[in-house]
Amino acid sequence: MLSYFSNPQRFDQLARVLIPLFGGLALILLGVGVWLSFFASPPDYQQGETIRIMYVHVPAAYMAMALYAALAVASFVYFVWRHALADAAAEVIAPLGAVFTILALFTGSLWGKPMWGTWWEWDARMTSVLVLLLVYLGYMALRAALEDAQQAARTGAILAMAGIINLVIVKFSVDWWSSLHQPASVIRFDGPTIHASQLWPLAVMAVAYTFLAGWLVLYRLRSQALRRRARTLQRQREQVARQLEEAVS
């Protein structure tokens, strides 16, 4: 399966179908999700209207983590099978993941102010997400600093794979750390306790975010491949022109 789609032409054919499909689905689902979360769902009995921040916040946090998982899988595939497409995917996923992480932190902070009375609380989950942002930034900085494309690909893959082990340990250690000094005001959202009228808009928004991320990743992958092909064509044309000039003179 993997090697089947690592052929650039087959990938291009697939991307031509999937890009408009994902894009359309993302837009429709985002529209429905926004309508459900902001107009068609009731305010929370405890949190009032501020519950609506959850519908943009929770899917962003989920995408921040899911995209890191995707980055690690793409890096693993590149590291083991050396598919150039997997590395290109890792390269375009990283900035997207960082943006979703910033979005999650930002909306979380906006939600925290009315709920906990503070913009930032050093609780386990928020701290882990902040560390996740640092991991994304380190990955992008390393890739940007390496000029040789192959070195950047291989070194980035190693760092991304080490990062997933690290993030698991960070999760446990930060839980332990915050249990030493647990603030009492944290509101917990455990899956089953959430009411159906809130679960629906949340689920729609989560699916919409997923398609949005898939759309953006495929779009950027394809435009990167096109850019590379355009550069090769231009180089070929310059070469032909030079040969013609030599032949004329």
Add this chain to the structure above:
Amino acid sequence: MSPLASIFIREARLAWAGGGGAAGPAAFFLAAITLAPLAIGPAPDLLAAIAAGIMSFAALLSVLQSADRLFGDDHGDGTAELYLLSGVTPVWLVLAKVMGQAAATLWPMPAIGLVGALMYGVPIGPALVGALALLAAIPALALIAGFAGALAAGIRRSGLLIALIATPMMVPVLIFAAGAGRSAFDGDERALANLMLTLAVSLGTTALAPFGIAAALRSRLG
């Protein structure tokens, strides 16, 4: 002498001769813990409460200080290629290398941590626990700095990049090492658990990081 022993000794002597040995990290550590009270204020209760945290934080920063030297020079002059061609298992080789540098440069850290904690007004018992935690944290800190250093070897002004890569990985060991000193100061029974967890992170890092460092070293060649 076995190749691993000679690599260990070469690295220790290089660190000793080239960078002032233990003096560099130790002086940086001392400077950091001198500046912290000046920034925070001289209130004795506050300083005693944060002493363990400041000591671990300053230790982390001073380990990062010398991280670009370990693999940067070898990458620049071709020693790294020779190492990989030498037939010595790369995983053992990089472990000997990192530990060689750590042995030469990082040994004063627990002692300065102990004296620093006493200066911040921590009683001798909890200060000793904090110093032990620093000792237990050294392998993890050195290996993580080595991993980041191997990834960024030979990049110009790599220090900042190494710090950015290494800090998220140093989160667990920082939490447990500082937690040991902190809970010892609070009279919490979790001090021992934190100390054990610091040691566990160090052992786990010793088992895993050499593979990462060896792979990183190879990925930066050719």
